[in-house]
Amino acid sequence: MRWRRVGWLFVLPALAVYAVFVLRPLALTAQYSLYRWDGVGPSTWVGLANYREVLTDPDLYGAIGHALVLVVFFTGLPVPLGLLAAAVIRRTATRPVRAVLLLPQAVPLVAAGIAWSLLLSSTGAVNRLLDVVGLGGAARAWFGDSSTALAAVGVVGAWVLLGLCTTLLLVGAERIDPALYEAARLDGAGPWAEFRAVTLPGVRRELWVCVAVTAIAALASFDIVYVTTRGGPGDATSVPGFEVFSLAFAQREVGLASALAVVLVVPALAAVAPALRWSR
Amino acid sequence: MSGPRRCGAVVGTALAAALLVGCAAPGGDRASGAGTSAAVTSEPDCGSGPVVLRARFETGFPLAKALTDEFTRQHPDVTWEVREEQYAVLTQNAPRLLADDPPDLVRLPQVSDLAADGLLRDLDGYAAWFGWDDWPAAHLRQLRVGPGGRPRGTGPLYAMGFSTSVTGVFYNKDLAARIGFREPSTLAEWDDALARAKGAGITPLAGFNSGAAAGLAFPLQSLMAAHGSPSAIDAWTFQQPGARIDTPANTEAVRHLRRWLDAGYFDADLNATDYARMLDRFTSGRALFMVDGDWESATLDRLMPGRVGFFLVPPVRAGEPRAAMTGPPTFGIPAGAAHPDCAAYFLNWAVTDRAARELTVRVGGALPLGPPDAHVPPVEPGSVTATTLTAAALVAANGTGMDFMANATRAILSESWTPRLQELAAGEGEPDDLLRKVQADYADQVDR
Structure with missing residues (x-):
């Protein structure tokens, strides 16, 4: 029993940091969500009224719909592609190839957003490329067109997260005992069978971590949207994370913003809990 | 760790977090000095020390x-x-x-x-x-x-402010000469010039509408003031009781802007164009007109000396006073x-x-800004700065200046004007709905 207490002593510094920077803001958000407050002046207790307002706001459902579309891009693209990249890199690639594939993870999100805004602008590289291959008719300002803006945001997110997934899955793949591959080859397995029977089960845990992290990134997305479209054109790329921001900082409705943030924890947990469970 | 113990740890950290937060309501008291005017009884200055x-x-x-x-x-x-x-x-x-x-x-x-x-x-x-x-x-x-x-x-x-700004229409004199443009005395004449520019293969209007800046609000408010009255717009912007933005005159202005958009007077990537890019397009001679304010006059005189003109948005009927957004x-x-x-x-x-x-x-x-008899510094004759200074003085003399309608409430620019005007530019929604939606958001925000 005494040893257990000593153990707590060791954990204490980390716990203190966690309490101040994670638990306290979390608890404050939950507290603010019960008040009407402009962030500066006096506040008024309103109980659950903010939650009622947030849950009955039709704009919110549009934003949640956009976030779900982003899950398809943020998770659906980088996880399979990352898996493919990891499998190929493990077998063949040299250092420079690895470095290039890991690059998206090293670029700050905001910088990536700005770079992609230039690439996807009306006179950007993407449209020039389309022009060269005779598809100039499809050229457009990708972030400025309401029919393509959300997909453009999704592509940027997928590109950024591809680096993360490749890194994680590569680490997982390299941890696999080489003897397993040898055994598989002796049993006559080709690259596909090897991938299915050895690599895939070997990186199962990393795979689910990837799914969890990318799904959260989509559901909580804010920075890419802020840098590229600010939720526009119209409301075409509004996402819940951006709604929280504009409620708190543009409308100065800190209570409503906090209530929405608390509400958003629910789908995030729902997406993450099973993924984390399967990653054990 | 076994189940109950883990549960204990969770409860413990939650309690610790609650203690860290405390239970006091967020926010402070409203400052007591608000609204009270302290009489100044001695010369306000910077004292004698550093x-x-x-x-x-x-x-x-x-x-x-x-x-x-x-x-x-x-x-x-x-x-x-x-x-x-x-x-x-x-x-x-x-x-x-x-x-x-x-x-x-x-x-x-x-x-x-x-x-x-x-x-x-x-x-x-x-x-x-x-x-x-x-x-x-x-x-x-x-x-x-x-x-x-x-x-x-x-x-x-x-x-307080240092200066009073004025908005209107800048134009590129080289491009204007190509279509034989003369400064319009009515909105219809300006419409005609826009159409002739389009016909001559010149982009008539440099505009911006990306981000959260509601760039189309500049031309829209100019059209509203021409079709309606600047004082009615100010009543709404200043939150005077009963003031509405979705009036027939203002709606006519939205339809007018929609006609410009449909006619392709702006570049097609308007919703992806920000302010800096609009300015770049105008200063590099890729558009004839730009609805903007005199804060760019000095820059335009530097980048395109002698080649930029400026006029206040013309009225519907010739001879009526011209309105503009003004303000420090x-x-x-x-x-x-x-x-x-x-x-x-x-x-x-x-x-x-x-x-x-x-x-x-x-x-x-x-x-x-300043007393009416204050020194007015000399400016280069023929410069666009000289023209905008004259225009600012004219608007002040006519009393046809108005505040920017995006200043009506703290969130109206980013939450209403920006998305609604982006929809208008994208050809979505009906012009008549635009102002109704903005009015609904406004009422909601003013009531809170």
């Missing part, structure tokens, strides 16, 4: 910084700690900045909420002492705030400022000192 004034200004508008440099040159005891930030950042952080770490002078968005929260100093005492009250009342009207933050336009003075870029003194007297002295110096007024014209390209 003073460091802290200021927050807007990036991209070099006038304020230039004025502080000149002030220090004339008053070596006063030095400045200036930080420049993007307007959107200033807007979003203003309440917290003023509450937690108030500088002495700060560039602000519209001030009603900040004044209502008691975060700004009431400047009426200084206005009386320095004689700002003797200027044409219209100059500072937008900076007056009624009790509780509304309506604006009356009540104590909560901010807003500077306030926080309630918690360390050196309010020195900041007020600086504000007064900036509009009365000869060198300061010359800077305002040369760097800012705008008409300096």
Whole structure:
């Protein structure tokens, strides 16, 4: 029993940091969500009224719909592609190839957003490329067109997260005992069978971590949207994370913003809990 | 760790978090000084010892910084700690900045909420002492705030400015010559010029509409004032009781703008074009007209000397007075400022000192505020700055200036004008619905 207490002593510094920077803001958000407050002046207790307002706001459902579309891009693209990249890199690639594939993870999100805004602008590289291959008719300002803006945001997110997934899955793949591959080859397995029977089960845990992290990134997305479209054109790329921001900082409705943030924890947990469970 | 123990740990951390938070309601009391006007009984100045004034200004508008440099040159005891930030950042952080770490002078968005929260100093005492009250009342009207933050336009003075800006239409004289353009006396004549430019393969209008800046609001409000009246728009912007934006005249203006959009008068990537890119397109000769303000006059004179003209948006019927968005870029003194007297002295110096007024014209390209008989610095004849100065004076004389309608409430620009005007540019929604939706958001925000 005494040893257990000593153990707590060791954990204490980390716990203190966690309490101040994670638990306290979390608890404050939950507290603010019960008040009407402009962030500066006096506040008024309103109980659950903010939650009622947030849950009955039709704009919110549009934003949640956009976030779900982003899950398809943020998770659906980088996880399979990352898996493919990891499998190929493990077998063949040299250092420079690895470095290039890991690059998206090293670029700050905001910088990536700005770079992609230039690439996807009306006179950007993407449209020039389309022009060269005779598809100039499809050229457009990708972030400025309401029919393509959300997909453009999704592509940027997928590109950024591809680096993360490749890194994680590569680490997982390299941890696999080489003897397993040898055994598989002796049993006559080709690259596909090897991938299915050895690599895939070997990186199962990393795979689910990837799914969890990318799904959260989509559901909580804010920075890419802020840098590229600010939720526009119209409301075409509004996402819940951006709604929280504009409620708190543009409308100065800190209570409503906090209530929405608390509400958003629910789908995030729902997406993450099973993924984390399967990653054990 | 076994189940119950883990549960204990979770409960323990939750309790610890609750303790860290405490149970007090968030926020402070409303500052008690709000709304009370302290009479100034002795000359407000900067004292005799060294003073460091802290200021927050807007990036991209070099006038304020230039004025502080000149002030220090004339008053070596006063030095400045200036930080420049993007307007959107200033807007979003203003309440917290003023509450937690108030500088002495700060560039602000519209001030009603900040004044209502008691975060700004009431400047009426200084206005009386320095004689700002003797200027044409219209100059500072937008900076007056009624009790509780509304309506604006009356009540104590909560901010000041160095200059009064005016908006209108800049045009490229080279491109204008190609279509034989003469400055229009009616809106129909301007429409005709736009059509001729389009026919000649020239982009008629440089515009911007991306981000959260509602760039189309500039042309739209100009059209609204032409079809309707600037005072009716101001009533709405100032939150006067019963004022509405979805009037028949304003709706006609939205339809007018929609016709321009449908005719392809703006570049197709309008919704992905930001302010800087619009300016670049105009200054590189890729568009004939640009609806903008005189804060760009000095830049245009530098980049395209002698090649830019300017006119106020013409009225529907020839001879009627022309309206424009006017107003001083807003500077306030926080309630918690360390050196309010020195900041007020600086504000007064900036509009009365000869060198300061010359800077305002040369760097800012705008008409300096100040007493009616104050020195008006000379400008290069034929420059666009000369034209915008004349236009600003004309609008002031006619009393047809109005505030920017995006200043109506703190969120109306980013939450309503921006998305609705982007939809209009994308050809989505009906023009008649646009103002109805903005009005609904406005009512919602004003009622809260």
